[in-house]
Amino acid sequence: MTVTYLDKILERHREMAAADTRSVGQLIDEARAMPPARGFRAALVANTKLGVIAEIKRRSPSKGDLNMRLDPADLARVYETGGASCLSVLTDVDGFGGSVDDLQAARRACSLPVLRKDFTVSELDVLDARLMGADCVLLIAAALDTVQLAEFHALAIDIGLDVLVEIHDEAELEHALEADATLVGVNQRDLVTFQVDHERAVRMGGVIPDSAVKVAESGVRGADDARMLEAAGYGAVLVGESLVTSDDPKRALVELIG
Numbered sequence: 001m002t003v004t005y006l007d008k009i010l011e012r013h014r015e016m017a018a019a020d021t022r023s024v025g026q027l028i029d030e031a032r033a034m035p036p037a038r039g040f041r042a043a044l045v046a047n048t049k050l051g052v053i054a055e056i057k058r059r060s061p062s063k064g065d066l067n068m069r070l071d072p073a074d075l076a077r078v079y080e081t082g083g084a085s086c087l088s089v090l091t092d093v094d095g096f097g098g099s100v101d102d103l104q105a106a107r108r109a110c111s112l113p114v115l116r117k118d119f120t121v122s123e124l125d126v127l128d129a130r131l132m133g134a135d136c137v138l139l140i141a142a143a144l145d146t147v148q149l150a151e152f153h154a155l156a157i158d159i160g161l162d163v164l165v166e167i168h169d170e171a172e173l174e175h176a177l178e179a180d181a182t183l184v185g186v187n188q189r190d191l192v193t194f195q196v197d198h199e200r201a202v203r204m205g206g207v208i209p210d211s212a213v214k215v216a217e218s219g220v221r222g223a224d225d226a227r228m229l230e231a232a233g234y235g236a237v238l239v240g241e242s243l244v245t246s247d248d249p250k251r252a253l254v255e256l257i258g
Contacts, residue, residue: 005061009095009119010143017122027127031159038113040136040162041183043085044213044236050226052256053115053215054084054249055240056106058097062189065097067244072102073109075249080110082253086136088115088238100132107133115164119143126156136162136183141172150179166217168200173208182212185238189218198228205232223255230258 044051056072059065076087089106090098098117107114116134120126121143129137137156139149149165156163165181167173176184186204188196196219208214216229217238226237239256246252 005095006119006140006142009061009092010121012094013119013121013125017124020122020124022124024123024127027124027131028155028159031127031130034130034160037130037135037160037162038111040086040113040115040164041213043113044183044215047085047235049257050230050234051085051236052083052253053086053088053236053238054079054082054243054253055088055090055117055238056098056102057088057090057117057240057244058102059095060241061095063241066241068097070244072106075244076106076109076112078250079243079253080112082250083257084112084253085236086113086115088117088240089134091116091118091132104133113162120152123152123155126152126161127159129156130159130161134161136164138164138166138185139179140166141175142166142168146175146178149175153179153181164215167204169204170207173204177209177212183215184208184212185215185217186234187217188220198225201229201234202232205229205234208233220256222252223258226256227258 056075058068089103090096091100091103092098113135115136116129120139153163164183164185165176166185166187167176186201188201201216214234215236216234220237220239221242243249
């Protein structure tokens with residue numbers, strides 16, 4: 001069996017989760033006492049044009065360093081003025097060079113709802129997302145069994161978070177819908193080859209029910225990709241690499257939105 005970069009990252013995160021002895025009950029109480037989150041899903045639904053979830057991402061396992069010196073606060077403000085609906089901020093340290101500080105700085109600098117982009121493997125990860133100030137948490141169907149996916153989704157909703165469930169195929173979509181997902185992301189990037197498969201996104205766009213907000217993730221290079229995905233039924237795209245490496249991310253955003 002091929003070991004993917006996702007497998008390696010998940011192993012590290014599971015080791016960290018196993019060593020975490022904090023009280024889940026106490027953290028649930030703290031999370032429920034947080035101020036109301038900014039509505040992530042609502043911000044996407046409110047759009048009359050294609051929604052863009054603009055990502056703050058310093059590096060990636062497949063491409064290496066992208067923009068290690070970026071200022072998350074400055075970039076968040078640029079994204080907001082460029083018309084982004086929401087932000088996505090990487091908080092994984094080893095694989096992506098991200099941090100909780102990046103998320104908090106970006107959120108303070110703008111009024112957009114923020115997704116914590118990380119590898120959620122435990123209840124504590126869900127709770128930490130709320131406690132650090134995120135408005136939405138990512139659950140990757142390929143990283144969780146069906147029970148975990150449903151339980152983490154329910155916990156997130158209970159503490160006031162929106163949930164983006166990331167899938168790759170029809171089987172994972174079924175698990176997402178069983179967990180009551182209403183915000184479904186299709187990752188176009190193959191976890192083994194790193195190749196982007198636009199045909200997968202088009203196929204999945206036709207089978208995800210319209211009751212869910214459909215988000216296309218990874219490999220959105222510009223306006224042509226955005227229009228193709230919009231035509232396939234997607235209400236939003238999550239874009240990172242092409243924005244953080246752009247000389248003019250505001251203009252790139254305007255072109256993506258159309």
